[in-house]
Amino acid sequence: MAFITGTAGRETEPATAAAADPILSVRDVHIRDQGTGREIVHGISFELAPGQAVGIVGESGSGKTLTCRAALGILPDQLQVSAGSITLAGHDIAGLSGKQWTGLRGSTISAVFQDPSSYLNPSIQVGPQIAEVIRVKKKVRRREARDRALQLLRSVRLRNPENVYSQYPYELSGGMLQRVLIAAAIAADPKVLIADEATTALDVIVQAEILDLLAALREDTGLALVIVAHDLAVVAQLCDQVLVLRHGEVVEHGSTADVLYRPRHDYTKLLISEHEQYGLDRFLDSPRPDQA
Amino acid sequence: MSARALVEVEDLNVHYGLGRHRRQVLDGVTLSVCGGEAVGIVGETGSGKSTLARAVLGLVPISAGRVVIDGLDVSKASARQWRALRRAGVLAYVFQDSLRSLDPDRSVGDSLVEPLLIQGIARAAADARARAFLDRVHLDADLLGRLPGALSGGQRQRVAVARALVTEPKLIMLDEPVSALDSANRVQVLEILKGLRETGVALVFISHDLGSVAGLTDRIAVLYQGELVEVGPTRAVINAPRHVYTRLLVDSAPTLRSAAAKRSARESLRALLNP
Numbered sequence: 001m002a003f004i005t006g007t008a009g010r011e012t013e014p015a016t017a018a019a020a021d022p023i024l025s026v027r028d029v030h031i032r033d034q035g036t037g038r039e040i041v042h043g044i045s046f047e048l049a050p051g052q053a054v055g056i057v058g059e060s061g062s063g064k065t066l067t068c069r070a071a072l073g074i075l076p077d078q079l080q081v082s083a084g085s086i087t088l089a090g091h092d093i094a095g096l097s098g099k100q101w102t103g104l105r106g107s108t109i110s111a112v113f114q115d116p117s118s119y120l121n122p123s124i125q126v127g128p129q130i131a132e133v134i135r136v137k138k139k140v141r142r143r144e145a146r147d148r149a150l151q152l153l154r155s156v157r158l159r160n161p162e163n164v165y166s167q168y169p170y171e172l173s174g175g176m177l178q179r180v181l182i183a184a185a186i187a188a189d190p191k192v193l194i195a196d197e198a199t200t201a202l203d204v205i206v207q208a209e210i211l212d213l214l215a216a217l218r219e220d221t222g223l224a225l226v227i228v229a230h231d232l233a234v235v236a237q238l239c240d241q242v243l244v245l246r247h248g249e250v251v252e253h254g255s256t257a258d259v260l261y262r263p264r265h266d267y268t269k270l271l272i273s274e275h276e277q278y279g280l281d282r283f284l285d286s287p288r289p290d291q292a
Numbered sequence: 293m294s295a296r297a298l299v300e301v302e303d304l305n306v307h308y309g310l311g312r313h314r315r316q317v318l319d320g321v322t323l324s325v326c327g328g329e330a331v332g333i334v335g336e337t338g339s340g341k342s343t344l345a346r347a348v349l350g351l352v353p354i355s356a357g358r359v360v361i362d363g364l365d366v367s368k369a370s371a372r373q374w375r376a377l378r379r380a381g382v383l384a385y386v387f388q389d390s391l392r393s394l395d396p397d398r399s400v401g402d403s404l405v406e407p408l409l410i411q412g413i414a415r416a417a418a419d420a421r422a423r424a425f426l427d428r429v430h431l432d433a434d435l436l437g438r439l440p441g442a443l444s445g446g447q448r449q450r451v452a453v454a455r456a457l458v459t460e461p462k463l464i465m466l467d468e469p470v471s472a473l474d475s476a477n478r479v480q481v482l483e484i485l486k487g488l489r490e491t492g493v494a495l496v497f498i499s500h501d502l503g504s505v506a507g508l509t510d511r512i513a514v515l516y517q518g519e520l521v522e523v524g525p526t527r528a529v530i531n532a533p534r535h536v537y538t539r540l541l542v543d544s545a546p547t548l549r550s551a552a553a554k555r556s557a558r559e560s561l562r563a564l565l566n567p
Contacts, residue, residue: 059474159566173337203336203500208544209562212555230474233546260548272548274475278482280545283506285531 022047023191023224024071024109025087031066031075031248032082041066041248043084046241050191051218053225055235055256057271058245064228067245068194071226072111073101089191106137110190114197116177120169126177127153127165130184137188152183156213175206179213186217193217196228211237232271233279236260244268297324297360298463298494299348304357306340306347317343319518321357327462330495332505332526334541335515341498344515345465348496349385350374362462379410381459388468390448394440400426400451401436407459425454429484446477453484463494470504482507502545506530514538536564 024047031041041063048054056064069075071086073093086093089108096104113119120129127149135145153161156179169177178198185193195214199207215238217223229235235242235256242259244252244267251265263269276282306318318340325331335341346352348359350366358367362382366374377383387393394403404422409415423433429450440448449469456464466485470478482504485495489508499505505512505526512529514522514537521535533539540561543554 059476204502204546205336205540205544207546208558212558215555231546233548236548237546271475274479275548277479278504278507279547280503280506280530280542281547281549283503283527283530284547 022049022087023089024048024226026067026071026084027086028084029067029070029081029086030083031063031070031079033078034080035078039082039248040079041070044243044245044250045084046243046253048192048224048226050224051222052241053214053218053227053239055227055229055239055242056245057229057232057235057242059230061247062245063248064245065196068111068196068226068228071192072105072109072194106133106185106190107188108190109192109194110185110188111194111196112178112181112185112198114200116174116181117169119181120177122169125166125168126172126180127167130180130187133184133187149183149187152187153180156180156183157209158183173206175202175209178202178206178210182210182213186221186223189221190223192224192226194226194228197230199234200229200231207234208237214238231275232260233275244271296327296363298327298329298362299496300324300358300360301344301348302358302360304344304347304359305355306343306352307355317518318347321515321518321520323513323520323523325463325494325496328492328494329511330489330497330509332509332512333496333498333515334500334502334505334512336500338517339515340518341500341515342467345385345467345496345498349383349465350377381407381411382462383465384456384459384461384463385465385467386449386452386456386469388471390445390452390472391440393452394448394455396440398439399436400438400440400443403440403451404436404455404458407455411459421458422454425458426451428457428487429454430480444477446473446480449473449477449481450484453481457488457493461493463496464488465496465498467498468500469497471499471501478504502530502541514541536561540565 027045028043029041030039030043032039044067046054056067058064066075066079070081073096088104120126130152131145131149134140134148135142150161150165153164158164158176158179172180199210202210214225218225227235227239239256241254242256243250244259244265246267252259252263252268259268260272263272301321301323304318304321307314307316309315321344333341333344343352347354354367358365361377366377401422404425405418408418408421426433426435431447431450435443435447443451470481473481485508488495495508497505497508509526511523512526513520514535516537522529522533522538529538530542533542540558543558543561
C-alpha cells in the first residue's frame, strides 16, 4: 500500500521527497477559451511534494480556480489546456481517459469548494454519502464503509459524529457541512487536496478550525495541499510557497516568508497593504516575527 | 457620563418562536452608545448581533428590557411614533446586502432624494444634497440615473452608505457592511466610514471580522450566544481579551504572522468553550 500514515513532526521527510518526487507538477500551463480564442491563464508553474502546501492568491477572475480545475481534469467544456503540462502522481493528465480519471479522483486528488451545500445530495443523510464514496473507492462492505465514515467524521472534529452521520445537509451549519465535505474528500486517502476558497464563506472562528484541521491532516498523513484564497492571510496560515496571480499571470512565486515579508511585485505589495490596513495585525501590540 | 447617550439598551431580552420553539436570542444585553462614538459589535453567526441592531431599530419585538433613543424610550413606542422617529432621521442603517436594501426599480438619484422629500425639503435642494453625498462616497454623479442592478457590489454599498448619510443622522448602524465585498472595495468602504468619524456621527459597526471593526471603533462589545460577554476599549479587548470566546476570536483572525504557534492555543480555547 503506497499510502503511509506519518506522524507529526517528521519535518525532514517531505523535503527529501520534494527533491525526488513531486506528487503534482504544473508546468507552464496555459488555458484557452476555444470559443473566443482568448487565452485566460498565461503560464502557471508549481511543484508540490507530499506533505507540502502551496497557496494561490489573487482577485476573482485571476485564474486561480481554472488552474485547480485543470489539475482535476474538470475544466468547463469550451476551455482547454492549450500549452504546458500537468503531471499527477506520475501520470501526464493530458493522456488520461475518463476511466483513468475516475480512478484518480478521490483516491489521488480531491477537492473542496466554497459552497459545501451544493456538493451534497440534499435528500440523503450526510453519513451514507461519505460511506458511499468509501464503498466505491475502497471496495469494502457497507458495514466497514459505515465504520470508516464515522471515523472520518470524528477525525474532522465534528462533535457527536454518530448524530451527524444520520443528519441531512439542511440540518447542519456551514462550518459543519464544510467538515463533512472534507471528510468525504479525504475518504479515499488522496495524496493531494485542493481547497478552493473552502473557508471564504465561514465565520473567522470556524475558518480557523478548518485551516487547523487541514494543517493537522497534512502533518499526520502527508497530505499535500493546494489552498486557493483571495485573502493572503489565509494562505499565510499554512502554506510553504505562495503564487500570486493577476489576470491569469503569476506575478510572484516564492516561499511564503519571501512573498509576505519581502514582496517584489506591486500587486503583492497592494494585497499586503490592504490586509495591513484592516487586518488585525496593526492592532496587536506584539511585533511581527520578521520585525521581532 | 460626559457625552450624552444617544442609544441606551438596558437588560434587553429578545426571543423568537413560541412554546417549545421559543428560543432566547438576546439575554440581558446592556450597552450604550454616546454621540460621536463608534462601537463595534462582534460575534459569530447566530450570536444575536443582527437581532440587537434590529431590536434597536424597532424591527423585532422586545421581550423585556428597554431601548432609549435620543432620550425617548422606544420600547413601547407605537408604529406611529416609530414612523415619526424614522422620519426625523436620527438613526440610519446599512445592511450587508446592498441589492436588498435599495429599491431595485428606483434610480440611485431617486433613492437618495426620497428621504429628503419626505422630510419636506424642496426638490432642487434635495437633488443638490444627493449629489454632494454621492461625492462624499467617491461616486460619480453619472450614476444618479442608474438602477442599483447596473452597479457593482462596491458601488452599490457606497450608494447605500450615501443614502444612510443623506438625512445627516446622529447614528448609523452598519450590519456587516463590507462582508460581501472583495478586499479592494472593502478597504474603500471602510475608508469612507473612517472619514465619517470626523463629522461627529456615531457608528455602530456589526461584524464577525475583528480586523475591520478594530480600525474604526473606540469600543468593542463581544456577543456570544446572545449574551454580552465583554465590552471595553478596542485596543484592550484585542490585546488583553478577558473572556475565553474573545480570546478564541482574536486568535482565529487570519494575520500575516505564522499561525503555527497559535494552533495549540486555539485547540485549548476550543476545549474550554466546548467541554
